[in-house]
Amino acid sequence: MQLTSIIGNAAAFLTTISFLPQALKIIRSGQTRQLSLPMYLLFVSGVTLWVIYGIQEKQLPIILGNAVTLVLSGTILIYKLREVLKGSSGL
């Protein structure tokens, strides 16, 4: 495998898996006040579009990587929205 594709795969893996520790931290603590709601609204929208892009381009790596990121960042967004709607957290 060429060095460039190794770098690309590693980059995709790291940016995908990076949301796991943040999701776990929030699931444990339930605290999201310092997280930005606009960030996760924008990010989850963007990752959703990446999944759609991957489906249209029939690119399984783009679909799978972004689907995992969507589940993780979507979990964080749901926790944040819950706190905001409960009134116990700002945007």
Added chain:
Amino acid sequence: MQLTSIIGNAAAFLTTISFLPQALKIIRSGQTRQLSLPMYLLFVSGVTLWVIYGIQEKQLPIILGNAVTLVLSGTILIYKLREVLKGSSGL
């Protein structure tokens, strides 16, 4: 422009710009306790690799998009590291 490239460009724009509100929130509040240090270490490493990948593939959109994300997420990582090193924030 084809619908698929519009979707791809929109996805890239949203996931890139999404870190701006989180960076601004932290710069204003200085509080990072609820953010995950492992997340930002992994994410910044991954985005750095994406910039290297873009340079090797001579793909300006990949370079520019990820360079912006690197500056924004790197800013968040620096604030988080400072708090952890001061002892006023866990991982």
